[in-house]
Amino acid sequence: MIYLDHAATTPVHPEVLEAMLPYFTLQFGNPSSLHAYGRDARIAVSRARDEIAGWLGCSPSEWLFTGSGTESDNTALFGAASRAGEKRHIVTTQVEHHAVLHACERLEQLGFEVTYLPVDATGRVSVEEVQASLRPDTFLISVMYANNEVGTVQPIVEIGELARSRGVLFHVDAVQALGTLPIRLNELPVDLMSFSAHKIYGPKGVGGLYAHKAVHIAPHLYGGSQERKRRAGTENVPGIVGFAKAMRLAGESRDIRVRLLEELREELIAGLNAEVGSEHYRLNGHPTERLPQILNVSFPGASTDTMLMNLDLNGIAAASGSACTSGSLEVSHVLKAMQLPDEVTGSAIRFSMGTTNEPSHMREVSRRIGTILRRVRSR
Known part of the structure; x- marks a missing residue:
């Protein structure tokens, strides 16, 4: 074959698997527990957060672990919508991943309005069309960094600068771009960016969301106070450790x-x-x-x-x-x-x-x- x-999806890199294994067996504690087992797990999660933030150029406090790229997209869109106040308009494209498109469809059912922008024959959206679609009540633009089906890279810097000039949040699905395109979040005009580990030879079942320190999104899941009360649920410690190792390997190579x-x-x-x-x-x-x-x-x-x-x-x-x-x-x-x-x-x-x-x-x-x-x- x-x-x-x-x-x-990509196969898990042997070094990623090796890094994960202890957290299935010897260091299996819950990061929320106060005893030594919990502290070991909590330290592992903290180190992974620092590692990933370092490679992506953001503050560790701006990084949120999730269960997948899909959850990251949903958290960004629903989290932004819940803080939108009187504003009800979202702009996206017709070629987004269904994690964004179906989330937008659900937001429409909840009373929001969504503009789905067309693309040209190469799959690229026009910055001018994005600009023309903006309204006084637009609170979010969501455009993927690179398309997962045809590989086309979108002009996210130009769109991000436009969004900043109009006071509109900008979300980017970078799941497919991670590991091959340069990403330095402190240099990009992006407010929210979604990621997933299993596209870069990491494990399935763990993703990440960058949320700029000035952006406050409501949680999508409710329960415990994990991830600074932004994402409830016991952390997938082996997956998180694997994500960080995969990120290091991807960055170095x-x-x-x-x-x-x-x-x-x-x-x-x-x-x-x-x-x-x-x-x-x-x-x-x-x-x-x-x-x-x-x-x-x-x-x-x-x-x-x-x-x-x-x-x-x-x-x-x-x-x-x-x-x-x-x-x-x-x-x-x-x-x-x-x-x-x-x-x-x-x-x-x-x-x-x-x-x-x-x-x-x-x-x-x-x-x-x-x-x-x-x-x-x-x-």
Whole structure:
């Protein structure tokens, strides 16, 4: 098997697993307990918070541990909405992750108004359209850093500066961007930013939310006083420790990893040109403003579900889009928003590379894709 679905999740790095193991067994205490076991767990959580904050360029007090990227998005949106006062308007885009889109739909049911901005054919939103959508009662803009299906990077600095000039909170879903794009929160005009550990070779079930010190969000979960009363619930200590270790590894190796991912991407494109022919496939997304690890490719004449089934049978793990919705045969909402032709949206496959891949894998994948397409199209 060749795994090309790293945008859905990554395998846990061996050093991350090693760091986590003691907190399942020997140091299993509850961080809220006052005895030695609790103190050990509390110290571990505090160290992890300091480590992650250091790599991201924020204060540890501005970092909130959550259970996932989805929870981080929900906490940001519902937390901001609960503090909005008389303001009732939110601006987002049509290509956001469903953790944002479905949260916005729920907020609409609660009486808020949401503007869903279109994107161009590359999946990028216009700063001018964001500006034109703002109203006196707009309290929040939510735009992802980089798209998880086509890899397009959004102009978050420009949007953030616009939001600051208008006194509007700016939330960014950076789940897919973490580990490959530079993130220094003390240099970005961002108020809230969501993250998840399992996209950077950390464990599933732990995420994070940056909330600028000037931003006060209401809690999304109620119970204990964990996370400065912003997120109730016993902390996932092993996961938190694993997140910090994964963050360190990602920070230390980012330049090397980005070069590898670009090499893998170019190798796959070269292989497709040789095995399929450049006229028989199409790349989706922005040509330059993009993540290095995501390659969304359409193969007109071969439907997405047919290709995915054949890829799996031939030992290649790929996806049709977000892992949260790829079990559905519906066309990706991202590709729909890009207004691409039906033959493009109905034949799109997302290949997402990672450190488990090698250039030889890309050549083999291209060869197998060529064989599959010749068989499928001959029918």
